[in-house]
Amino acid sequence: MIIAIDGPAASGKGTMARRLAAHFGLRYLDTGLTYRAVAQALMADGASLDDEQAAERMVRDVDFEAMDRTALSEHAVGEAASRIAVLPGVRTALVEQQRAFAEEPPGAVLDGRDIGTVVCPHALVKLFVTATPEARARRRTEEMAARGGSVTYDDVLADLRRRDERDSTRAVAPLAVAPDAVLLDTTDLDIDAAFRAAVDIVDAAVRSQDRG
Numbered sequence: 073m074i075i076a077i078d079g080p081a082a083s084g085k086g087t088m089a090r091r092l093a094a095h096f097g098l099r100y101l102d103t104g105l106t107y108r109a110v111a112q113a114l115m116a117d118g119a120s121l122d123d124e125q126a127a128e129r130m131v132r133d134v135d136f137e138a139m140d141r142t143a144l145s146e147h148a149v150g151e152a153a154s155r156i157a158v159l160p161g162v163r164t165a166l167v168e169q170q171r172a173f174a175e176e177p178p179g180a181v182l183d184g185r186d187i188g189t190v191v192c193p194h195a196l197v198k199l200f201v202t203a204t205p206e207a208r209a210r211r212r213t214e215e216m217a218a219r220g221g222s223v224t225y226d227d228v229l230a231d232l233r234r235r236d237e238r239d240s241t242r243a244v245a246p247l248a249v250a251p252d253a254v255l256l257d258t259t260d261l262d263i264d265a266a267f268r269a270a271v272d273i274v275d276a277a278v279r280s281q282d283r284g
């Protein structure tokens with residue numbers, strides 16, 4: 073079984089995807105981390121974020137098993153990731169690896185921006201997780217503060233809006249709701265309530281598949 077979860081930054085998709093993977097005994101891939109890993113490797117190399125050839129070389133070196141969320145969680149890395157994510161060659165190479173991960177038994181939960189539309193269009197369940205920009209900025213600011221960072225709510229909100237705009241308007245694989253995705257707005261749901269709603273949606277999809 074493949075579960076595809078898409079949505080904007082800090083909507084709660086990663087939290088939900090991890091819990092769904094544990095609940096249903098599936099593997100988990102945070103595809104945002106793959107873009108973050110390429111962006112960070114480029115920055116460490118002193119290369120420009122517009123250097124498509126250098127970025128494509130970096131993709132070959134990304135080891136999905138070795139990606140460390142904490143090391144890649146910096147605000148600036150997320151911003152850089154959304155810049156290299158517009159490069160078609162980078163996307164093609166990463167999508168190929170993400171698809172291979174998804175198709176290995178017993179299946180997987182993947183979260184990102186284009187999972188239901190591009191990476192796994194045949195996923196059994198597609199969720200589009202969203203929340204208002206203000207709720208997302210609050211969550212991300214608290215998350216950063218808990219890690220000892222000192223970003224302000226206003227800066228995070230401005231950054232999320234910029235990233236939403238870039239992710240939604242790029243030419244290749246923009247953030248979009250797949251026609252067969254279920255929309256889940258978590259603005260007024262806490263983590264447990266959002267998870268329970270997601271489990272109900274997956275259970276219903278499995279029942280409907282069993283009925284054939």
Ligand SMILES: Nc1ncnc2c1ncn2[C@@H]1O[C@H](COP(=O)(O)OP(=O)(O)O)[C@@H](O)[C@H]1O
Pocket residue numbers: 079080081082083084085086087088211212214215258261262263264266
């Ligand atoms: N439904 C929710 N209500 C409140 N906080 C949430 C909810 N879901 C996730 N969070 C918190 O918001 C932050 C961002 O969540 P995350 O899952 O990393 O989002 P995304 O993967 O969409 O960027 C985390 O600190 C997480 O604990």
Ligand SMILES: Nc1ccn([C@@H]2O[C@H](COP(=O)(O)OP(=O)(O)O)[C@@H](O)[C@H]2O)c(=O)n1
Pocket residue numbers: 080081082083103104105107108150153154155157183184185186187235239
């Ligand atoms: N499947 C994906 C996942 C991420 N991305 C890009 O990578 C950036 C960082 O993704 P992320 O999921 O780590 O970001 P957060 O939502 O955690 O802040 C996003 O802003 C997107 O531009 C993408 O283009 N496609």
